Amino acid sequence: MKWEATQKISPSELVRRMLTNTRDTGEPVSRHTLRIVPVEKVSYAAVEDVVKAAKPLIDEAFPADCEKGKEKTFAVVFNSRANSSLRRSELVPALAALVPEPHKVELGKPDIVVLVEACKGVATIALVKDYYGLLKYNQRLLSMNEEERQAERARCMPPPVETDDTKDTKKDAEEKEEKEEKKEEAKE
Numbered sequence: 001m002k003w004e005a006t007q008k009i010s011p012s013e014l015v016r017r018m019l020t021n022t023r024d025t026g027e028p029v030s031r032h033t034l035r036i037v038p039v040e041k042v043s044y045a046a047v048e049d050v051v052k053a054a055k056p057l058i059d060e061a062f063p064a065d066c067e068k069g070k071e072k073t074f075a076v077v078f079n080s081r082a083n084s085s086l087r088r089s090e091l092v093p094a095l096a097a098l099v100p101e102p103h104k105v106e107l108g109k110p111d112i113v114v115l116v117e118a119c120k121g122v123a124t125i126a127l128v129k130d131y132y133g134l135l136k137y138n139q140r141l142l143s144m145n146e147e148e149r150q151a152e153r154a155r156c157m158p159p160p161v162e163t164d165d166t167k168d169t170k171k172d173a174e175e176k177e178e179k180e181e182k183k184e185e186a187k188e
Helices: 011-025 047-061 088-096 146-156 164-187
Strands: 041-044 073-081 112-119 122-129
Touching (some): 041 047, 088 112
């Protein structure tokens, strides 16, 4: 690939288009990939280095002087593998502090996700759109239909654990049903 061609589209946008195509057609780009994670910046896995690498990306995506009504929402997602030096509790607030004031944190469905992946001594940074809409960039799940996704989630998710709260809720529901049944019987 020529250098000029790589400058026309960002890695995040390229991956987003690939995954959108997978979602729309149901055909994965490759059958040998699970997730496709874009990388826009690479740094040493230390809070100061990640913040320094992410600052230009955040400054470009979140202008401080945006018009009212054009504010963006964001979330910071941090994943770590074989790394004990980078702590989520330190990194997430440091990256969130880089985003200027008119923009807001939205953990449910943000406009942009600041995605940081740490593996051993390296951290990768990317700003991605539609992260949760594209199922956390999981290509395998995107290529499935909704019924297959539900079956996969049921297969992979452990059964819910009963706690005192859930037992109390079930007991209350049962008592309510018994009262309603008694009322119905009394009416008859």
